[in-house]
Every structure is written in C-alpha cells, then in structure tokens.
Amino acid sequence: MYNIQNLINSGIDNLQVVVSVTDLKEFALSLIDEAKNIVPEKEDKELTAMETAKILGVSTNTLWRWERDGYLIPKRVGKRPVYFQSQIDSLKK
Incomplete structure (x- = not known):
C-alpha cells in the first residue's frame, strides 16, 4: 500500500x-x-506601552485611543497593558 x-x-x-x-x-x-x-517558532517579545509608543512614534495617549477604537488591543496584566512585537510588526506593514 x-x-x-x-x-x-x-x-x-x-x-x-x-x-x-x-x-x-x-x-x-x-x-x-x-x-x-x-521555520522555528520565535518568541513574541512583550513590550510596555512606553516601548510600544516609542517604536511606533506615537504617544501613550494615542495607544489608549487605538485600544478604545479597536485598532491595537493590548493584553492586560492587571491594569497594565502589554503589547507584542508581532502586533507592532503587523502595523508597520
């Protein structure tokens, strides 16, 4: 067979x-x-709101608005937002 x-x-x-x-x-x-x-799996780096804002060239207020509007949703650790490098990379495309 x-x-x-x-x-x-x-x-x-x-x-x-x-x-x-x-x-x-x-x-x-x-x-x-x-x-x-x-294709080995790569670890998705976690970023703070400050790091994310700096990478994207926006303010943390803009990140908050983007979350409110559903454009960039962070994961929450307690009340602290955590963003992932893969999210940032997809926005830059």
Whole structure:
C-alpha cells in the first residue's frame, strides 16, 4: 500500500488516486511537522506601552485611543497593558 508521500516521490505525473480521509489527514499532519522543522517558532517579545509608543512614534495617549477604537488591543496584566512585537510588526506593514 502506498502513502501519499510515496506517490509524490515516485515521479509519476499523470496518476489519479482515491485517497481516504485518514490518509489525507496523515499527509497534512506530516507536512505541518515538516514545516515546523523548517521555520522555528520565535518568541513574541512583550513590550510596555512606553516601548510600544516609542517604536511606533506615537504617544501613550494615542495607544489608549487605538485600544478604545479597536485598532491595537493590548493584553492586560492587571491594569497594565502589554503589547507584542508581532502586533507592532503587523502595523508597520
């Protein structure tokens, strides 16, 4: 019995196959595992409101307005807002 990866590696171009849901799921999970090994997960740096404001070139009042308007929502640790580097990076794009 062939698995999907073996069929792909066989080099046969014009082949039609019927795949079970289980085999398809197994193949998808193997691709995910392979991708995780290629691109290591990076830790998302936590930033204070002051650090975030400085990076973005805005005031902390602007950050508060952005939170109120739903533009940039921080995580709350107690009452202290914590921003993540990934949030900042997505705003800069």
